[in-house]
Amino acid sequence: MGKFVVKCAAKVNLCLGIVGKRYDGYHNLRSLMTAVGVWDELEFVPFSKFVLSDASGQKIDRGNTVYRAAFLLSEIARRPLTFAVKLKKSIPPQSGLGGGSSDAAATLLALRKIWRICWSWKKLVPIAAKIGADVPFFLVPTGAAIVEGIGEVLTPVKIPKLWLVLAKPDADMPTQLAFSLWDAQPVHIETDPKLLLKALWERDEKAIRKFAVNAFEDVIADQVPAMLKLKQRLIKADAAAALMSGSGTTVFGIFFDRKIAEKAFDLIKSDAAWVRLAATVRRSIVIESEVGKK
Numbered sequence: 001m002g003k004f005v006v007k008c009a010a011k012v013n014l015c016l017g018i019v020g021k022r023y024d025g026y027h028n029l030r031s032l033m034t035a036v037g038v039w040d041e042l043e044f045v046p047f048s049k050f051v052l053s054d055a056s057g058q059k060i061d062r063g064n065t066v067y068r069a070a071f072l073l074s075e076i077a078r079r080p081l082t083f084a085v086k087l088k089k090s091i092p093p094q095s096g097l098g099g100g101s102s103d104a105a106a107t108l109l110a111l112r113k114i115w116r117i118c119w120s121w122k123k124l125v126p127i128a129a130k131i132g133a134d135v136p137f138f139l140v141p142t143g144a145a146i147v148e149g150i151g152e153v154l155t156p157v158k159i160p161k162l163w164l165v166l167a168k169p170d171a172d173m174p175t176q177l178a179f180s181l182w183d184a185q186p187v188h189i190e191t192d193p194k195l196l197l198k199a200l201w202e203r204d205e206k207a208i209r210k211f212a213v214n215a216f217e218d219v220i221a222d223q224v225p226a227m228l229k230l231k232q233r234l235i236k237a238d239a240a241a242a243l244m245s246g247s248g249t250t251v252f253g254i255f256f257d258r259k260i261a262e263k264a265f266d267l268i269k270s271d272a273a274w275v276r277l278a279a280t281v282r283r284s285i286v287i288e289s290e291v292g293k294k
Contacts, residue, residue, distance in 0.1 A: 011102065017030040055089070065131055068131050109287070167230045169227060
């Protein structure tokens with residue numbers, strides 16, 4: 001094989017409800033998720049052993065999701081890990097955008113291709129779920145899904161093209177802390193991914209605002225009030241709706257018109273530590289090139 005270059009998209013939760021806490025400590029969720037065109041990148045090249053490094057060449061430790069995904073699939077598929085992998089990050093960590101989860105899913109799909117394993121994406125879901133709750137979503141071939149259970153119950157869907165302005169304050173939010181905050185002050189919201197999906201296709205902004213909500217938002221906003229300020233700026237900039245993504249601190253505005261989204265981006269870019277204008281995409285993981293194949 002030659003060099004594989006794999007692009008790993010970010011995600012947003014267009015809605016996120018927490019149904020309840022399970023006996024094993026995990027939480028049952030209900031969400032409509034979509035891939036977004038903010039990309040990490042992985043490069044796989046043949047090597048004598050498995051080495052993972054960042055864009056500068058600095059080695060990355062074994063706790064990284066790419067490591068975990070690679071070794072887990074290697075063990076299950078009984079294939080040797082003989083690759084040097086470079087991870088180029090653009091998705092900020094602890095932001096609710098699923099960067100680490102996307103990287104893990106990309107690793108599973110890249111190795112499936114490299115090793116010529118004839119497994120469907122559905123067969124990879126239980127493996128992905130062992131790495132993290134958001135990892136299975138990134139395997140879905142449509143780039144969008146209704147997600148239930150602890151993240152492993154997936155219904156692939158198609159959503160209309162949306163323009164999103166994503167804005168993150170300085171503060172981060174570890175996932176475990178977010179769930180601990182919710183457990184201490186549970187917020188049960190009313191949302192329905194199917195009705196939100198219908199509203200998006202119909203451009204029914206009233207219904208979108210009703211269902212595009214996040215159960216984490218209030219408890220995390222208490223810790224990171226800058227989030228609410230960013231959300232309010234997005235609403236004033238004519239977003240159809242604005243909300244927090246996942247359990248992180250990124251908020252985003254939903255727009256149907258690129259020009260309006262661009263104006264919103266210009267208005268908010270000086271107020272956030274990190275800001276991007278991006279569209280939804282139909283594929284979460286893209287094997288962009290295979291260089292040097294004979």
